Amino acid sequence: MDCRTALEILxxxxxxxxxxxxxxxxxxxxxxxxxxxxxxxxDNRRWxxxxxxxxxxTVNLPRGGRQRLLRQLAALETAANTEVVIGTGIQPAVxxxxxxxxxxxxxxxxxxxxxxxxMWRGLVPVAAxxxxxxxxxxxxxxxxxxxxxxxxxxxxxxxxxxxxxxxLRDYNGDxxxxxxxxxxxxxxxxxxxxxxxxxxxxxxxxxxxxxxxFVIPGRQRxxxxxxxxxxxxxxxxxxxxxxxxSEASASDYLPARIGETVSVAWTDGxxxxxxxxxxxADSLDxxxxxxxxxxx
Amino acid sequence: xDESRRSVSLSELARLHYPLVYRYAxxxxxxxxEAEDLTQQAFLTAHRRLDQLRDRESAKAWLCAILRNTFxxxxxxxxxxxxxxxxxxxxPADELPHDVVVDSDxxxxxxxxxxxxxxxxxxxxxxxxxxxxxxAEQMNVPIGTVMSRLARAKSYLRRRLETMQSAPAR
Numbered sequence: 001m002d003c004r005t006a007l008e009i010l011x012x013x014x015x016x017x018x019x020x021x022x023x024x025x026x027x028x029x030x031x032x033x034x035x036x037x038x039x040x041x042x043d044n045r046r047w048x049x050x051x052x053x054x055x056x057x058t059v060n061l062p063r064g065g066r067q068r069l070l071r072q073l074a075a076l077e078t079a080a081n082t083e084v085v086i087g088t089g090i091q092p093a094v095x096x097x098x099x100x101x102x103x104x105x106x107x108x109x110x111x112x113x114x115x116x117x118x119m120w121r122g123l124v125p126v127a128a129x130x131x132x133x134x135x136x137x138x139x140x141x142x143x144x145x146x147x148x149x150x151x152x153x154x155x156x157x158x159x160x161x162x163x164x165x166x167x168l169r170d171y172n173g174d175x176x177x178x179x180x181x182x183x184x185x186x187x188x189x190x191x192x193x194x195x196x197x198x199x200x201x202x203x204x205x206x207x208x209x210x211x212x213x214f215v216i217p218g219r220q221r222x223x224x225x226x227x228x229x230x231x232x233x234x235x236x237x238x239x240x241x242x243x244x245x246s247e248a249s250a251s252d253y254l255p256a257r258i259g260e261t262v263s264v265a266w267t268d269g270x271x272x273x274x275x276x277x278x279x280x281a282d283s284l285d286x287x288x289x290x291x292x293x294x295x296x
Numbered sequence: 297x298d299e300s301r302r303s304v305s306l307s308e309l310a311r312l313h314y315p316l317v318y319r320y321a322x323x324x325x326x327x328x329x330e331a332e333d334l335t336q337q338a339f340l341t342a343h344r345r346l347d348q349l350r351d352r353e354s355a356k357a358w359l360c361a362i363l364r365n366t367f368x369x370x371x372x373x374x375x376x377x378x379x380x381x382x383x384x385x386x387x388p389a390d391e392l393p394h395d396v397v398v399d400s401d402x403x404x405x406x407x408x409x410x411x412x413x414x415x416x417x418x419x420x421x422x423x424x425x426x427x428x429x430x431x432a433e434q435m436n437v438p439i440g441t442v443m444s445r446l447a448r449a450k451s452y453l454r455r456r457l458e459t460m461q462s463a464p465a466r
Contacts, residue, residue, distance in 0.1 A: 011450060012428075012443045048398075048454065053422040055398040059319040062332045066314045069339055073307045076343055 003038050006031040010042045146208060147237040150251070150265045153209065153274045156200050157227045157263075158256035162192055165213045165227075171197035173207035176270045177230040180212065183245075185291030190215040190223075197230070208235055216277070216287055224286060225258045226277040233270050242266040245275065245291060250284050306343045309355050314339075316425065317359050323419045324367050326408045334370070338363040357426060361434045364416060371412070398457065406456045414449040417442050421450075 009028040032039050160168070171178055178197050180186050191214055199207030209231035216224040233239050242248035248264035255261070256276065262284050263276040277283045317338060322331035342362050349358055407415050413435070420431045432439045 008447060011447055045454075048457075049422070049450075051398045052403065052453070052457075053424055055400050055403050056323060056419065056422040057319060057424075058400055059322045060328075061315055061318055062328060065318065065332050065335070066310070069310055069314060069336055070307055072336070073305075073310055073339060073343060076340075077305055077307060 001027045001031045003031070003035060006035070006038055007041060010038075011045060146204075146235065148208065148231060148235055149237050150240060150272075150274055153229050153231060153265075154251070154254055154263050154276060157211065157229055157274065157276045158254055158261070160200075160211070160227070161257035162213050162225065164257065165193050165198055165211065168198035168200070168202055168211075169207075171199035171207050171210040172205070173199060173209065174232040174235075177210045177232050179230070180228070181268065181273060183291060186214075188290055189226075190217050200229070216283070216290060218286070221286075224278050224283045226275060226283075226287065227258065229274040229276075231272045231274065233267060233272055236272050239267045239272050240265040243268065245273070246288060250281060304349075304352060304355075306339065306346055309342070309359065310339055313356050313359050316356065316423070317363050320360055320419060320423070321363055321367065323404070323407060324364070324412070324415065326404050334363060334366055338366045341366060357430050357434055360420070360426075364434065368412065397461070399460075402457070402460050406453055406460075409456070410449055410452065414445050414452070417446045418449040418453065421446055 006028040009024050010032065032042060180195065191212065193213045195212065197210035197212060200209055200211050201207070209229050211230075212228045214226045214228060216226060218224070240248065242265070244266055245264060248266040250262045250264055254263065254276070256278075258276075259278040260280065261276045261278055262280055263274060264284065265272060265274045267273075275287070277287055314335070318331055318335045321334040321338070322328060325331055325334060338359065342359055345362075349355060407419070410418065416435060417431055420426050420434070426434070428439050428442050432442045435442065
């Protein structure tokens with residue numbers, strides 16, 4: 001037998017559990033007795049094998065690991081009454097109520113740590129998808145929410161008269177628009193339909209903005225009718241830059257149910273006001289004069 | 297009744313074989329945390345399949361086979377680690393010096409470099425618990441394949457230990 005074959009056989013023989021054919025082992029041993037170099041190599045390898053084996057088997061067991069496992073198995077065995085006769089696979093008879101008891105006992109058995117970690121890792125993309133979906137959903141809602149221009153509000157106001165204002169439902173939209181301007185001058189006007197806000201557009205629910213009808217009283221001239229729309233600022237596409245009625249410039253005349261009109265719009269905090277008065281620039285001057293005058 | 301066929305519970309097997317199964321798990325995966333998890337999973341699987349156990353004496357090999365299958369199932373879902381092609385491993389020098397130190401961590405590092413089909417027979421060989429036939433049955437390969445893989449794995453191990461010994465300490 002040559003050196004290589006002998007070394008291969010004896011390397012496999014190692015700890016004496018190889019189960020190699022006796023004849024091969026005997027031939028390898030015979031070669032070893034004659035070859036000093038192979039004898040030294042085999043001796044060195046066996047010495048190294050013992051050293052590696054000792055090191056490989058030296059693994060510290062986790063503190064309490066066996067007890068944790070035994071507790072789990074005990075719970076499972078109690079639950080399922082799984083003791084079987086080895087080799088027969090015979091399960092003991094199931095007593096009445098065993099299934100119910102199994103469910104009760106199985107519940108506290110810990111899931112393996114790995115499965116739990118995998119479950120949490122699996123939830124990360126789900127959570128990310130939910131966040132993206134939520135952002136998308138609210139973006140769509142925001143985009144689909146009606147936005148108004150001053151011109152569109154004016155057109156809505158042009159459709160109504162004091163009679164039709166009376167028949168409108170009370171305003172049920174954003175509460176921020178449910179009040180008159182804070183300027184006390186507005187209290188000097190007459191409010192023929194009362195100071196309760198009506199809602200526009202009529203078919204919307206909730207309403208997009210509130211509307212009030214007023215009359216500018218006069219002794220030497222005829223009274224001037226007017227409408228005041230109050231719109232939440234976030235419902236406007238481009239809120240007016242003017243901060244008050246006195247700053248606002250009049251827009252073009254618009255024929256409306258209350259007659260030929262002129263209108264102004266301004267932004268005040270969270271709301272936008274669009275005021276439409278019957279007549280022309282003179283009517284607007286009258287309104288500004290009354291509002292600017294000290295309250296009675 | 298034959299002693300090997302008497303009634304047995306998995307708790308009893310766990311008390312007997314937990315150290316071996318855990319050490320095997322640790323040497324396969326190289327992590328204490330994962331080894332405990334693997335061991336736990338293997339025993340839970342064994343609990344479900346206890347009726348497959350043929351006889352009491354084969355329980356140790358049966359548990360190790362379940363542990364290995366659990367490990368393989370788990371690693372198959374991961375990206376395969378970078379492993380050395382054993383065909384390219386050179387034969388080691390004839391002898392290693394007798395003052396060579398076999399450090400457990402270095403040993404684990406070398407084990408982790410080996411493909412699983414070479415690592416498993418090496419671990420089981422050095423555990424000194426199983427014959428080649430039992431290792432072959434656990435791995436479901438012929439005995440000759442086990443011996444061939446073991447020879448190459450041992451050769452690689454010796455070579456790497458030699459390299460580690462000769463490398464300057466960092």
